[in-house]
Amino acid sequence: MSRARFSLPRSAAMHAALILYTIIAVAPVLLIIINSFKDRRAIFSHPLALPGPKSFSLVGYQAVFSQGSFLTYFENSLIVTVVSIALVLLFGAMAAFALSEYRFRGNTLMGLYLALGIMIPIRLGTIAILKLMVATHLVDTLTALILVYTAQGLPLAIFILSEFMHGVSDDLKNAGRIDGLSEYRIFFRLVLPLIRPAMATVAVFTMIPIWNDLWFPLILAPSEATKTVTLGAQMFLGQFVTNWNAVLSALSLAILPVLILYLIFSRQLIRGITSGAVK
Amino acid sequence: MATLDTIDMADLDAQATARPRRWHIAVFLAPAVLIYTVVMILPLVETLWLSLLRVDPKTNTSFFAGLVNFQTLFGDPRWSASFWNALRNNVWFFIINMVVQNPIGVALAALLSVPTLKGRAFYRTAIFLPTILSFVIVGFIWKLILSPLWGVAPSLLKSVGLRHLFHPWLGMADSALTTVSLISVWQFIGIPMMLIYAALLSIPDEVLEAAEIDGITGWSQFWKIKLPLILPTIGIISILTFVGNFNAFDLIYVTQGALAGPNFSTDILGTFLYRTFFGYQLQLGDPNMGAAIATVMFAIILVGVCIYLFGVQRRLRRYQF
Numbered sequence: 001m002s003r004a005r006f007s008l009p010r011s012a013a014m015h016a017a018l019i020l021y022t023i024i025a026v027a028p029v030l031l032i033i034i035n036s037f038k039d040r041r042a043i044f045s046h047p048l049a050l051p052g053p054k055s056f057s058l059v060g061y062q063a064v065f066s067q068g069s070f071l072t073y074f075e076n077s078l079i080v081t082v083v084s085i086a087l088v089l090l091f092g093a094m095a096a097f098a099l100s101e102y103r104f105r106g107n108t109l110m111g112l113y114l115a116l117g118i119m120i121p122i123r124l125g126t127i128a129i130l131k132l133m134v135a136t137h138l139v140d141t142l143t144a145l146i147l148v149y150t151a152q153g154l155p156l157a158i159f160i161l162s163e164f165m166h167g168v169s170d171d172l173k174n175a176g177r178i179d180g181l182s183e184y185r186i187f188f189r190l191v192l193p194l195i196r197p198a199m200a201t202v203a204v205f206t207m208i209p210i211w212n213d214l215w216f217p218l219i220l221a222p223s224e225a226t227k228t229v230t231l232g233a234q235m236f237l238g239q240f241v242t243n244w245n246a247v248l249s250a251l252s253l254a255i256l257p258v259l260i261l262y263l264i265f266s267r268q269l270i271r272g273i274t275s276g277a278v279k
Numbered sequence: 280m281a282t283l284d285t286i287d288m289a290d291l292d293a294q295a296t297a298r299p300r301r302w303h304i305a306v307f308l309a310p311a312v313l314i315y316t317v318v319m320i321l322p323l324v325e326t327l328w329l330s331l332l333r334v335d336p337k338t339n340t341s342f343f344a345g346l347v348n349f350q351t352l353f354g355d356p357r358w359s360a361s362f363w364n365a366l367r368n369n370v371w372f373f374i375i376n377m378v379v380q381n382p383i384g385v386a387l388a389a390l391l392s393v394p395t396l397k398g399r400a401f402y403r404t405a406i407f408l409p410t411i412l413s414f415v416i417v418g419f420i421w422k423l424i425l426s427p428l429w430g431v432a433p434s435l436l437k438s439v440g441l442r443h444l445f446h447p448w449l450g451m452a453d454s455a456l457t458t459v460s461l462i463s464v465w466q467f468i469g470i471p472m473m474l475i476y477a478a479l480l481s482i483p484d485e486v487l488e489a490a491e492i493d494g495i496t497g498w499s500q501f502w503k504i505k506l507p508l509i510l511p512t513i514g515i516i517s518i519l520t521f522v523g524n525f526n527a528f529d530l531i532y533v534t535q536g537a538l539a540g541p542n543f544s545t546d547i548l549g550t551f552l553y554r555t556f557f558g559y560q561l562q563l564g565d566p567n568m569g570a571a572i573a574t575v576m577f578a579i580i581l582v583g584v585c586i587y588l589f590g591v592q593r594r595l596r597r598y599q600f
Contacts, residue, residue, distance in 0.1 A: 011396075014390050014396065015398075017386075017390060018387070018390055018391075018402045018406075021383075021387060021406060022402055022405045022406060025406045025409055025465070026408060028409075028421065028465075029408065029409070029420065031424065031431065032423070043429075044429065047431045047434070048431070048434075048435075087314075090310075091310040091314065092311060094306075094310065094311065095307060095308050095310075095311035095312065098304050098308045104301070104304055110308070110312075114311070114312070114315060117315065117319055117320075119518075119522060119580070120323065120577070120580065121522060121526040122318075122322075122323075123526050123549075124323060124526065124576055124577050124580075125319065125322030125323040125325070126322075126326075126556070126573070127322075127326050127329060127556060127566050127569050127570050127573060128321070128323070128324075128325035128329060128570075129318065131322075131325070131566075132317075132318070150314050151314050151315050151319040154311050154314065154315050155315070182303075187307070208410075208411055211413070212412070212413030212414060212415075213529075214413070214528075214529040214532065214533070215529060219557075230413045230414075233413075234415045234533060237415070237419050244429075248423075251416060251419055251420065251423075254413070255412065258411055258412060258413075259408075262404075262408065262411050266403075266407070267400075269407075270403055270404070270473060273470075273474065
């Protein structure tokens with residue numbers, strides 16, 4: 001019925017508009033990656049051309065690997081992100097379970113208190129956070145970053161997860177109780193496996209801002225040993241700003257892991273955003 | 280069924296009061312509440328408190344100074360000029376973000392939600408790509424592309440005969456802020472697009488079929504039926520953008536540096552806070568003034584969120600299907 005409305009010219013116009021915007025979105029990223037494989041002369045004389053046998057060069061990548069400690073930065077980012085996500089998921093799910101499963105005095109108040117952090121950015125407390133980390137000797141440790149990112153991720157995680165916890169069947173939990181399972185076992189054995197899809201959504205939402213953050217690594221952990229990829233790339237790019245090969249290669253190295261992960265998980269990510277959990 | 284449930288609950292509650300304390304609730308809540316309180320809420324409160332203190336330069340100890348920091352911030356001509364400049368720039372940053380991202384986001388989402396469209400997954404994935412990249416990557420990509428040294432932007436413009444339009448936009452005080460705002464839109468367009476797309480998909484077919492039976496199709500269907508139904512989503516996008524823009528920092532720091540050049544024309548509250556807190560060039564860092572700026576940012580965000588919660592969200596009718 002509605003098919004008649006979408007004639008061929010109309011559909012062509014739609015595709016033209018979408019392709020145009022797709023080019024705007026993707027071309028800048030491709031441009032950087034393509035040029036990172038060219039020699040300096042080709043970068044400037046033919047920036048839009050693909051690397052050919054004449055212009056192909058890895059000199060930028062060699063510069064990056066000889067100068068920067070990108071592997072360490074990468075490892076730091078990975079540790080911080082994975083541990084923070086694990087803590088956010090575990091503690092967030094536990095708190096969400098307590099809030100959605102039990103009625104106790106102050107339940108609503110506690111829910112509101114924990115939801116405050118969804119709207120108020122943790123960055124505004126940076127000055128006191130730095131004081132706290134100095135006082136506890138956590139400056140320039142990955143622990144400082146993990147603590148901050150866990151606190152930052154918890155409010156939204158608790159909010160999303162408790163929405164999902166409401167959907168877990170009461171009969172199932174009560175059956176568990178009759179069988180003599182403790183509340184802890186009910187949570188870990190029955191409830192957690194059932195909310196795995198929601199946990200994936202939360203993981204993705206938590207991961208992107210942590211991996212990409214520049215503010216807290218810059219302030220809390222700027223030492224060489226604790227730099228994250230984002231901060232390391234920023235410093236490296238600032239130092240080598242005139243070495244175009246190195247800059248383009250460093251950018252490509254920072255893009256590629258994220259790009260590969262994104263292409264693998266884009267379906268889950270987009271399904272997570274559109275699942276209605278965050279409306 | 281509902282009444283049965285409430286009776287059950289009341290029963291359980293009655294039992295609960297009779298039972299010994301339910302420690303497991305505390306155990307489930309403790310880790311999250313502890314980390315959240317110690318690392319997030321207490322520092323936020325302490326920052327508000329620090330904004331009321333000054334440090335005595337002789338003894339190097341803090342003392343309560345009341346609103347002195349705020350008097351300096353708004354009263355001292357040098358401070359207040361920087362502050363109002365940062366706030367004005369921040370408002371412009373937010374306006375550009377809103378004015379550009381929402382129409383484009385709605386248009387892309389509307390195109391994507393056309394049921395006969397082929398290749399939807401490809402478009403979605405491609406257009407969302409910049410959103411997952413970090414500010415550092417995005418900032419440097421555009422810094423390079425817009426650089427007059429490399430010449431990608433001028434040669435692209437030349438190919439369409441508009442070479443004379445090219446200027447080093449990021450380097451000129453008139454255009455730098457708008458350029459950075461557009462880069463920010465480029466990066467985050469995926470979020471409004473996906474949220475609106477989800478909202479459009481959740482409009483039930485019955486509503487659209489009823490509209491078609493009434494003869495409302497095509498454009499007028501979009502304006503009269505779909506747009507009102509996605510207004511709550513646009514409200515959420517607006518408040519997310521507001522909060523994000525008013526504590527933005529990274530993109531400006533990466534493209535323009537901590538001095539938010541040229542001549543502070545891209546200085547927003549986040550970069551102003553950073554410079555005040557850590558100091559720059561010859562000026563020493565001042566944590567208490569930094570805390571005062573953070574307090575003002577806190578107030579701005581709070582006002583924005585309250586306007587949204589009590590002014591906008593209440594008025595937007597929620598349609599339940």
